[in-house]
Amino acid sequence: MPRTSQSGPAESDGPGAGQDEADSAATTGVDDVAGSDEAATDSVPPDVTADGDEQADGDEQADGDEQAGADEPVGADEPVGADEPVGADEAADEEPPDVTAGSDHADDPDETPESAGTRQPDEARPSDDSVPQARPDTRQDGPAWRRFLIAPPTVLAGSLAVLSLLLHGIVGDRLGFDLAGGALLPVGDLGAVWSAYLDAWHGVAGGTTSAGSPALAVLGAAGAVLGGPAVAVSLLLLLDLPASALVAYAATRRLTTRRWARAGAAAAYALAPAAVDAVASGRIGVVVVHIALPAVVAGIASLLTSNDVRRLPLGAWCGLGMTLIGVFSPISYGMVLLGLVVAFVTLPVPGGRSWQGLPALTMVVLLPLALALPWLPTLVRHPELLLHGLTGPADAASAVGLVGLHPSGGVPLGLVLVVVAVVAVVVAASVRMAAGAMLVVIGCAGAAVTQLVRAEPVTGGDAMPGYAGAPLVIVTAGLVAVVLGGRLGAGARAGAGAPRTAVLGGSAVTLAVLATAALLGGAGEVRTGGGVRLPAALDDELDDSGRGVLVLGHDGPGGSAPDRLTAGRTPGFGDDALSPVGGMAERLEGWRNGLLGGSRDAVTNAAAAGVEFVVLPPGENGDALRSDASDLVRSAPSASDGRAVLRLTPEAGQVTLVSPEQAHRAVSGSAPNDELMRGSAIAPVDARLPDARVRVSEGPDGRLLVLAAEYEPGWSATVDGEPVPITPAWGHQVSVAVPESESEVVVRYTAPWHSVFLLVSVAALLFAALTAVPGRARTSRGR
Template sequence: MRSTVPSDERERQLTSGATPRLRTAPVLAVLVCHDGARWLGEALAALRDQRPRPRHVLAVDTGSLDGTAELLAEASAGPDRLVDGVLSLSRDTGFAEAVHAAVDHAVRRWGDPGSWIWVLHDDCAPEPDCLSALLTAAEVAPSAAVLGPLALDWADPRLVVEAGLSTDASGHRQTGIGGVALVGSFGSFGQGAFEQSTEVLAVPSAGSLIRRAAWESLGGYDRALPLLREDVDFGWRANRAGHLVLSVPVARMRHARAVGRGERGLDAVPAPPGPAPRGVDRAHGLRTFLVNCSALSYVLGLPRTVLLLLLRALGFLLLRRFSDAQAEVAALRYLFGGRAGLRAGRAARPHKGGVPGLFTSRITRLRNAIRDASAYLVRRRVQADAALGRLPETAPRHPSEVDGPRPVGPQALPAGALSRRRPVRATGGLRRPATAVPVSAAPVSAVPVTAELPSGVSRPSPRPRPSPVPRGTPAPAPGIVFVEVDRARVLRSVVLGPPLLLALLLTAFGLLANSARLGLDLAGGRLLPVPDLAGTWSAYLAAWHPVAGGTSAPAPAALAVLGVLGVLGGPQFAVAALLLGDAPLAGLAAYAATRRLPARRPVRAVAAAAYALLPPATSAVAQGRLDAVVAHVLLPLVLAGLMAVLRGGTGAAWLPVASGTALALAALGAFSPLAHGLVAVAALVGFVLVPGRVGDGRRRVAGLFIVVLLPLALLLPWPAVVIQHPSVLLHGVGAHLAPAGVGVADLLALRPGGPGALPFAGAVVVLAALAAVVLRPSRAMLPGAAALVAAAFAVIALLTVPVTPLTGGAAEPGWTGVPLVIAGWGLLWVVLAAARRDLPPVRWPVRRLASAAALAGVLALACAGFAGLRQGPLRAEAARLPSTVQRELPSTGRSVLVLGAPTRQVGGRLPAFGDDDLVPTPTSAARLERWRRDLTGGSAEAARVALTQAAASGVAFVVPEDRESARRLRDAAGELVSEAPPLSDGRPVLRVRQAAGGAVLLSPELARRARTGGDPPADQDAPGTAPVEAGSVEAGPPELGVRVSEGPQGRLLVVAAEDEPGWRATVDGDPAPVVRAWGHLVAVPVPATAADVRVEAPGATRDLLLLLQAAAALLTVWMAAPPLITRPRELSVRAR
């Protein structure tokens, strides 16, 4: 019954802010229940406490199997019954059908059950004034047809989990709340964000108040949506019909969201896309968009939806999120399998109105993503501080501690609502909530509340007050701290945080120190010019390489790494970024690798800066040692991942951690096999010595196998080269560069020798580690000590075991830079272990002195590194061939002979990165060294013989070391050479004028001479040589196919390629013998008749190994993808 209060008195109560005294309201409450006995008791109690209460309450039980039926029977019995009737429907009845059944039953039973329908779930508990606030807002805004309350978390009413709803073109449900938000209007968090009613696209069905006339005109909830998204669809239709949909935040209720949390199954949708909630949500969300959007959006949206679902399914598969991938596929089958009824749904909806400002656009989603990213960074920062025992200086209070009387009536509505027919629309259809994020941290009760109360809010009354939640409700989780996310905190946590400042300072250092070599085409020292992306991949995948006369040895795996890194900007850019950005990259890697240490961020940042400025690192950059630079950048991350695998405790993330570590270790091993070997040995020893967590035994064993064995598969077939040739293991990847002498004092100061590091600069790191051991020894220093021991053994091996480089020459000791980088990281780990916050505190003067010494040490390393980087052979521009030569070489298939130490012969181009890491044939190094000696300092006869031999090997151009050497060679060779345009760096170029090519056909006389070990004729016009035309089909190695004409018996086809096992030849399809010509070249006897001759280089085994490598790489990347992150239950914000 309506209240008998006179209309004038009621108007006075409205305008004065007093709550009208109504016992019942013309409202039909529909309570839908399904296996919700655990929440139903509180929901019924909250419904009984409503002031005013609904005129009629109907409950619908859709086949519940728990105690729901008994609770409803009890509530519908007795003189003080709450429920007027209970409808029992089958278990597969959907939510929309249940509400329809209740409304139809009420109309048949009472005729006019009320002008409003209040839809309730069995897992929602409205506050006592919820219905009153909704009715007051509806009375002030007569055009409002759908109103919804503010949904709070069931267990922690401080958390706002739902307000208004919207959707986007991808069918995602948008709540306008990034994660969860803090309820209340107190302190600096609320600012009234949840006190203003807002026009929205839709409101959640739980607690929604619907005008019955609008329900009947719109046909109610769409029965085609049995569960999920029926609220968004109904709100969209209401807006298009000209009705107003309002979210009223002064009306509040607690909502458990049982379906979204997986606490209740979707029995109403047993078939795909059900019963998984994710599949139903995606399918119904996309259907809601497609049946309600405009005609143009529908036409464009159909193919877009197909592509979107397929791409998302593929992405989820790669991330191992199989349930999400299955949901995307199920949504695709539902939409385009005929069961969605898209055309019928669109025909039933009059598309005459629009929803401007209520639909979530891409810009709004981008803005929300940026806001959520900022909140995530702040949350991570506070969690790290909480782990160290530090929490924000002030903590917001629970709403019940400071809430005064909450305004109702007109005062609860937004300013100006009484003078407007329609409230102002919010951008994107949703309000922007208070920017506060919950953070799981230490118990909040341990944090003293020292913040002042805002003006106008009184302190809590000492007398008992009504509780905002039912008595006995579990207290909020004590481990949640609310942190305000404003510009100041984002500035402190992100812009002014140690990681960004560290990156900016080290980037500035790297650019200033390397200002003389800024560029994208670096070369010099141990770095040969880096080819472009196509050249890098072709060199890596090729079965035969035109280097040192030709070799079928596997290319170094470093080319594959550069090919992957250079997908966007090219391998040259990747190399330049590694060398010029070594300091910031290594500093950030070191900072990230220490994130699990209980040390303060500034301390970690100082240690990371010291690691970035280590003398062996600056020496590596100055000397172009890309292998050491990569080791410097990846080493902290690899060791941190290894420690995580050995210690365990990573939970479900153990597989991504182990796989990511294996991936980084493979990249490290591609450049520095020595570092790879040391880490592998450390993994095996650590598995025995480091105790794991209880229950992590199998994961530790599996993680060990992944870390140790998987990188070998990722590097195939490169490990075989490393095992067979110790020089690759000890010297690493890169051009040959004679190591400089190094003494014991240099090693103790972390100086590896050569330019790039000042003497005794690294002593500050050693002294800091010694001081840390003396002042604050702890067991946490043991990993650093182990790194020092491993580095010491590696240094001893490098200096005492000289090996011969692949390019030939005398045996040489290795460069000690990589082991000294490991030693430097071990020393800094010792320093960080002494700075742990879980150790006994030190006196304030000692801390001040240690901080000043650390800053002074980093500054000294920076000054020494700056001076060292101004030295070194690395330069900004690589040498280039003249344009005429660049155009000629690819068409002729001939090679360039670059004299020097070592001498290099490369086909079609100048030497490039990776050439010196290809294993040549056994005689190539000695032959090239003999040519260099004869062409630079031998007699005229020896120079002419060397030139003819080089021409027979396909050499078209010779690059002497300087102009004087070029003049002597020109005088000695006479007409056999002529001048050509010089290289871009000024070195002279001589053209070899003797007729030759990628393949030549020798007369029987010259054939006998070539097969018996003679030298090619030195006369330029000597008869008997017929070069194969460059225009012939495949007229050069590694695959040559040519048709020879009739001629005398005994002719020989000579290929300009070094003879090695595996070459195959056929004549007219029949196998033919492969012989050796001029002592080292591949040759095939040809018959006197015309015939088709084919010669092929070996490579079948390598192709198989590359396939295995590709499979291992795909598997590792797939396993290294981060797992699906699930929020804690108390922080979940999934809808309903």
């Protein structure tokens, strides 16, 4: 039943009125513009008293704190799940919606938390000087644009936008729309990104049938609107601070907390050191989690604790949010899912739980799995992706870095937020801190998993830990929720004057320290035009020939980089989440050691696999190769980061027809002979993988059609329409024996299940989109 406020019982226009408005607030996710005090009162849920009621309170007599608590549970000891929204520790009325700086006494700097909920007439108020006298609210005077400019969300977004400009324009060279570097590989164009998601075969690491991450589809959809996937990624990095702050501010709008307090909490969350480090190091998955997490957590909380929301639409939106988090950071999906299960089991609900909420919660859990269905087989075969994510592993974080909420170490100024949260617990312990404490525990558990569990990356190399950025973002969210949950309780216990000044001063110092930490640790490796890129002429040559580029790995201050081999282009975003064929990572490591040591066999093996350009590690100039295999390599223009590039001169291609002598070496396991990779002994064929259709002329028996693709189940071949077996060349490449007579040879890769999974994910997306649109509320009419 509707709650009552100090000014009297809440009025309702009927059983559907409050429901409709609450449903709207839960599903739209944005604040309405406050037009008047009466409109503000009507717009809030039935269990919250709007600031407009304070005007009515001025005409009634209140008996004091005992009277304030007579009608409703108020204070730090109110159990979670009571009628009042979780997160308030006093009878503070919720302000009008937040788009403009409307009329709300909560923003009055001279008004205390106590007086906001128990306002008395002037003649009945105590004369104690410690109780501040409310001043007339004159903020309704003046034009609407002025109220908009001084509104908390406007100030919040504007101040963080200025800080972002300093961070990306002065501290780091990141003001551009083609950002890359660090863990973030260059992002391809719209066609390349969609192909990387939709195709069943990828020319990465010699060819792999591993499915692309659905994150590529997200970037492809965003890039279609914003001007390209690279622009979408750059905007995520550049606007992380204001975007995450606004999402966090909107996510807390159902809390009975003053708007400036919510704005301060949102700013503290936006300045999370882990998120700043993720932007600087190119961990795009953590950035997405940082922006989306508050909305997803708030939506799940509404599903679990509110009976006045439209569950299925909200469940669909939460499921889409969980999908967004999961495809960019699988470990974050696991942590949020764990929090959902714990909250479902432990949180009490007024009137008890009903089966009506189960379909929405089931949608939250299963919708991400359905949307990511094409990627699930890859995750099952390679669980290390759950730990390392899309951008790969990281060096182990130090204990100081973890405590300071900065996974890369840096200056541990994030410790100030930990101290503030501990002080809040000591000074104003409240059950409203339980949700934040749960997030802290789950985030700490996730950070422990990333550091204690080590796995060999899918790209090969030694077992390494994961990046602790996403768990630390969840820890930061929990700490902010703890402080926000205890703020009102602290004010109620301590009094009105000096304690309020201390709270405001402490908040300002905390935000200043976090902003300083962001500026000190915001340089990083991400920059405009970053990553390994070849000159435009070489890029065009690769695009025309389809041949590969081998970027040799190295150890560096930002962590070790693996060996990367890609066909027709340089390595790009999403490649590190594709698992190579078994043994390919070891082959690439052997080629790297051989090329740096001047081995001629390493050159011919790489060329036979389709490699045309080799990008050497930083500091290497290829002297050994130039000395011992000068007839097989020659210099090429340097890469964008200054690294030396060598061109391999042996004849090769994506598809080649080799002589019987070279074919014998291929099937016997011997290295390719460089003398047989010139002239008439080899013939590159103009064909593109994974489907090669070749018309072979009459020739000697024993010839072999060799593809620059690693053999996996799913490859098939026909000669003049008759199926023929696949013959592995050099033990790992796809090849087909060619007859003496003229014939048509077709080699292709098929993966029917991949297409089925794509159709299922599209159907799930359509279902979610239709469910997320709320229908018209049914109203009862008198007869």
